[in-house]
Amino acid sequence: MRPLFSMRQALADPLLLADAMKGESWAGWRVLLIASVGEELTPDERLIFKAFTNRDHEPGAMIDTWLTVSGRRSGKTTAVAVLVVYLSCLCDWSDKLNLGERGVSLYLAPTQDQAGRAFRYAKKFIEHSALMQALVVKPSGAANSGRRSRSICRAVS
DSSP: OEESSOHHHHHHOTTTTGGGGOSGGGHHHHHHHHHHBTOOOOHHHHHHHHHHHOOSSOOSSBOSOOOOOOOTTSSHHHHHHHHHHHHHHSEEOTTTSOTTOOOOOOOOOSSHHHHHHHHHHHHHHHHHOHHHHTTOSSOOOOTTSSSOOSOSOOOOO
């Protein structure tokens, strides 16, 4: 996998994901997302990271598991939707896919409603960005429609 943009760039650029997590109240989630994909944190970000994780340093490589203990309405679904959109649309996975194969983003959640909410957030984040919208070949089924959707977007990179 090769990032086309860093997570930091994507979260700062209004043409990408900046509008998905606007304002200082999202600073903690932004730092956790930047660290989760293996990017180096600034000294100020590292202080925020330590406050949330009690760790002195970020992982330095993309994580494969993220466990979060957070209350209701703390931004978990939005943060996960941002992460999925970043990995789906702003990273090149061609080294992991066979010719003609399409990557799939899958939402697993305790309820269909919760997965549908994440899907809707991600869909709006993509629709909000002309750059990412251009990657959509054919939108998949509507979230929460009662039928299974194959993917959030079919993107080529």
